[in-house]
Amino acid sequence: MGDPTWDVVVVGAGVCGCAIARELSRLQASVLVVEAREDVCCGTSKANSAIVHAGFDAPTGSLMARLNVEGASLFPQLSRDLDFAYERIGSLVVCTREEDLPALRALLERGRANGVPELSIVGRDDLVRMEPNVSDAAVAALWAPTGGICDPFDLTCALAENAAANGVSFSLNERVTGLHRLPDDTWGVSTTRGTRVARVVVNAAGVHADEVHGMASIQPMKIVPRRGQYELLDTTAGNHVRHTVFALPTKMGKGVLVTPTVHGNLLVGPTAEDIEDKDGTQTTAEGLARVREASMLTVRDIPFRETITSFSGLRAHRPEHEFAIGEVPDAPGFVDCAGIESPGLSASPAIGRMVAGIVRDILGLSEREGFVATRRGFPRLDRISLEDWDELVRKDPAYGRVVCRCCRVSEAQIRDACRRVPGARSVDGVKRRVGATMGRCQGGFCTPRIMQILCEEVPDLDLLGVCKSGPGSELAVARDKDGIGGEAHEA
Amino acid sequence: MRPEAISRLADYDVAVVGGGSAGLSAAIAAYDAGATRVLVLERDVRLGGILNQCIHNGFGLHRFGEELTGPEYAARYERALGERPIDVMTQTTVLRVVPGQGIVAVSPEHGVFRICCKAVVLAMGCRERPRGALDIPGTRPAGVFTAGTAQHLVNVEGVLPGREVVILGSGDIGLIMARRLTLEGAHVRCVAELMPYSGGLKRNIVQCLDDFGIPLLLSHTVVGVEGQGRVSAITLAKVDDRLRPIPGTEERIPCDTLLLSVGLLPENELSREAGVRINPATRGAYVDDSLMTSVPGVFACGNVLHVHDLVDFVSEEAAHAGECAARYAMGDGSTDTGVAVTVVAGDGVRYTVPSSLHPRTMPEAVTLRFRVTGVREHCRLSAYLGNERVSTRRRDIVVPGEMQELKVRAEQLASAGGDEPLTVVVEGA
């Protein structure tokens, strides 16, 4: 395809691929991100707990623990630089049986050993004050004020946009099908669109990272898609808890978390099911029932009748349960960023730094001048003051046309989402960037209008071509009466 | 957010939130009852609300004595509105209703602004229950639509949302869409209904399903959705008498579309924020005989108050709300309405609107609107004040899908002391 030799091809535009790309864009390097799906943030990154973990879970000394704590510490500044939704609301690990208190204290000690700041154990009285709907059985909790919540769509898109603004190229709807070493020690990257040439290939392919790894290395790697199912409740239930509430893992089970989201909803989940199918993102009646049941362990009276959607995501689980990050010994210039499961989202800013550092050392790259660290986010009309909203309408009247009534998203933001690089090309692309269709009506009213705006903003797109999320997910299949003309007959 | 910091655009007697069937009727009635400054705020680019996409006929039999389509019915009210000096703001989204002060709204033309008004009529309508509210398991591909979204695509955008269609829910919108999609070239495999009876009108079952040989499967639900990009199949199952799927009865149906017509929910987010008390049975406001909510000066009507099955009754109810809002706005501010009689849903009745009456100030006669809890033949709808039956009406048959009416006269309540409720029941004939 007349393509240049790229210094780096990053495979996968999830939160890690985009974080890596952004860190690489600080360096004097040509960088291409190839993504099999239609948009950034379409795999593991889009369907998870949206939690920034404080970092007490992973075993002390593990890469997971180190990158989690480092990543969490980077979030406040990163969210200011990139203007994405992040709130440090703190998290609680709730212990519901006296006999499990030693395990809670062990968690506290592990957290401290991992370097998590400000951890403490709160007794029942304080806990009830902090979290009035905590289960009646709760006896104590581990309090981690540095735990937080974020919008993983917003984070990933922000990283991608900022990387693009700093010169990184993105190619979507392009799946990597093979890797081969070329005589000049570069990599030939075969894709559904041809061949790319790269000096370094970074494997950030999420649940498919084992397949991409296998294209370059004979060392075995196994990724097991671990499904997590969730229930998302309306904003009317968003205040049911004020912090992220985890259950202390015990012999009785792992429990699920209950947390507010940055959009004001209540999120409950996930399950943990190891499955075979890497597209197996369907929910199941049993899984959703388990979510509801397990949530009652730590939080009472969750108003599940306010559920507006359920979904599931796949974590890229490795049986070793540890991130696999580094240049692969039998594949020089091929860098794994694999097995990124929880706390991967929390660790992603640190993962980006680490992987970019590895690539820099391989290629001997130096920093370039002119890196722009900031990105303009989307106004949140549901959060800003009325005066600020008024100001926006003065500048662009489209801010006065509310399209998504449930989440208060205006026409201006939707057009803006389409005009970004990489920009929205589908209804879900709009959803991921500005939150339209995410509310209580789930796009019932605004989907047709968003389809129209996409047609106006995206070249060569008409209503029949508008997709929910990429090719094959067209929302309309024909014009009215298509195929019935000319064969008039009596019924 | 401080409303007082926002620029004040204008002052009105009555502001109507929503320009659909309820809002149009309320505004006209408010003007006709003496409110000279009336405003309609509509979020869409045009008036008429959901009637614009309801292109089938059957509207207006009660109100106009003829069968109109939705757009024609809306046009009649728009014309009547246009004949009066009533202000209309389209593309205007109401952000807050501030009791006793007015409304904060946003529009491309005016930015964020507020208007002051003496009375507000809430006429925001309702929304459809989405898939998530049913927790149907499976994948989340394109091709799962609420019936109303599909109706918009077919009737307004002119595109078909699918070729092979299964419809869940036999409410009227689901039935109407079965016919519409069939006529436009799609194949509707079946309509599945969770309940052992349809919530839709008999006429729609005959003319939308039977006419086209579309099967209606009662006591069935969807227990699975398959497909990655687009729906490829759904799984149906029979349900038991507690509405739970029966294992072993699953049937997989290849299709590319699942339409949901599984209930309507009044859109009361603005009302709740304004402090309006909401009746859990209707998900709409508690109102008195003037259709005033628990917040003085704030009235409610149409589908935001309770979900109706006929637009004619929406118009009638909304006209009453508009008239009462005008009277409130133009009145001397006296709110002494005397004793209030609570209206209670008794045996066989799910809810009533209104939920309280003021015998001293109420109109000569008030229409109670309510729904029954089950199918009942040869019965009476009656209202009792203590042991005294103050109103009754014979009905050959009542069904939950059809709203019932019962008139109560003020004189019959004259003796009420306020401690005794008025109980509405379904009883033997």
Add this chain to the structure above:
Amino acid sequence: MERETLTCIRCPRGCQVTVSLEGGEVVAVEGNCCPRGEAYARKEVTAPERVVTTTVPVDGSTDWAVVSVKTAGDVPKRLVESVVAELSGVRAEAPVHIGDVVLRDVCGTGVDVVATRDAI
């Protein structure tokens, strides 16, 4: 003798009415609870009619891609799908007003198809 069973639509009860026919003439109506049911059944088995509503594309309108239409009167039920098929090639030109004829004498029924909304 032919027998035909249908659901009465005159009230929510939905009586299953059985009509017996001989040589196209109704000889008996059973199963109905009231006279309205008999009248409905007689009409429905001998000369069922429907109003057809659909849309046609409209050119030159700033507001609408399609304009809603209906048959100005009842057409024979057996022609419902033919009416839609005959409309499948029809386009309207803005401005269209409520009541404007979009297609005359559809399927030879003598009934016109008219617009049910304005499309300016």
